[in-house]
Amino acid sequence: xxxxxxxxxxxxxxxxxxxxxxxxxxxxxxxxxxxxxxxxxxxxxxxxxxxxxxxxxxxxxxxxxxxxxxxxxxxxxxxxxxxxxxxxxx
Amino acid sequence: xxxxxxxxxxxxxxxxxxxxxxxxxxxxxxxxxxxxxxxxxxxxxxxxxxxxxxxxxxxxxxxxxxxxxxxxxxxxxxxxxxxxxxxxxxxxxxxxxxxxxxxxxxxxxxxxxxxxxxxxxxxxxxxxxxxxxxxxxxxxxxxxxxxxxxxxxxxxxxxxxxxxxxxxxxxxxxxxxxxxxxxxxxxxxxxxxxxxxxxxxxxxxxxxxxxxxxxxxxxx
Numbered sequence: 001x002x003x004x005x006x007x008x009x010x011x012x013x014x015x016x017x018x019x020x021x022x023x024x025x026x027x028x029x030x031x032x033x034x035x036x037x038x039x040x041x042x043x044x045x046x047x048x049x050x051x052x053x054x055x056x057x058x059x060x061x062x063x064x065x066x067x068x069x070x071x072x073x074x075x076x077x078x079x080x081x082x083x084x085x086x087x088x089x090x
Numbered sequence: 091x092x093x094x095x096x097x098x099x100x101x102x103x104x105x106x107x108x109x110x111x112x113x114x115x116x117x118x119x120x121x122x123x124x125x126x127x128x129x130x131x132x133x134x135x136x137x138x139x140x141x142x143x144x145x146x147x148x149x150x151x152x153x154x155x156x157x158x159x160x161x162x163x164x165x166x167x168x169x170x171x172x173x174x175x176x177x178x179x180x181x182x183x184x185x186x187x188x189x190x191x192x193x194x195x196x197x198x199x200x201x202x203x204x205x206x207x208x209x210x211x212x213x214x215x216x217x218x219x220x221x222x223x224x225x226x227x228x229x230x231x232x233x234x235x236x237x238x239x240x241x242x243x244x245x246x247x248x249x250x251x252x253x254x255x256x257x258x259x260x261x262x263x264x265x266x267x268x269x270x271x272x273x274x275x276x277x278x279x280x281x282x283x284x285x286x287x288x289x290x291x292x293x294x295x296x297x298x299x300x301x302x303x304x305x306x307x308x309x310x
Binding site: 005006007009010011012013014016018020022023024027028030031032034035056057058059062063066067070071074079080081082085086088089090 | 120123124125127128129130131132134141142145146166168170171172174175176178179182183186213214257260262263264273274275278279281282285286288289292299300302303306307
């Protein structure tokens with residue numbers, strides 16, 4: 001567990017760039033990034049800096065994953081209703 | 091149904107008045123509530139001790155806050171995504187802050203920050219080289235020692251504090267932000283600066299960082 005954490009951190013050190021975008025810039029671009037990804041294109045080609053930030057920032061990455069999954073459900077017309085979601089909460 | 095509006099229809103209806111605007115706001119609020127509930131349903135472990143009604147109330151509060159944020163930022167919507175995708179991110183962001191606050195409620199970050207520095211350095215230096223040949227093990231020790239030196243001598247107190255909290259103690263970003271009374275950008279920059287200093291020190295001492303990574307990945 002601790003070793004995983006150390007290795008994960010080393011990986012982030014290794015992938016550190018001199019210039020990285022901020023969390024606000026990532027937030028601004030996130031919806032577009034998800035849109036591109038769900039359209040089947042590779043968002044990394046269009047927005048490498050956003051991908052780089054997502055790899056470095058667990059908070060932004062978790063938001064991105066949730067947004068992507070939620071939007072995928074909406075696109076497939078499978079977004080659960082508020083009542084259905086409340087049923088998942090004990 | 092709310093989700094079938096086009097982007098233009100969303101903007102038109104939200105900027106209208108009377109019943110049209112009220113319907114759009116109600117539909118938007120419903121979507122934001124679903125986004126908050128969706129986030130919570132994936133993170134139920136953050137809400138131990140709360141019952142379903144209390145969790146739902148937290149989601150209602152998030153939806154309300156997100157609605158205010160979306161309406162405030164409406165002029166910033168550039169149309170480079172679906173309107174709903176853009177709107178959901180506000181609800182997810184607020185839901186995440188709420189969720190982490192619940193999880194860390196009652197934990198003193200002051201205590202964590204003040205008492206754990208020695209454990210932090212121990213963690214960096216710990217020998218986890220099972221299976222590594224002696225030469226590999228020695229190099230791992232050198233890498234760890236360089237990292238420790240940079241943290242001790244080259245980072246500012248605040249950078250060290252943030253690295254210790256987030257990397258060693260795995261305190262979530264938003265809790266660190268709250269603890270320091272700052273914002274995500276500032277905390278991210280501190281982490282970024284710390285990573286840059288460590289990376290450049292490793293490189294200056296002859297460690298190509300990619301080699302260093304394989305050095306650790308191949309051991310026990």
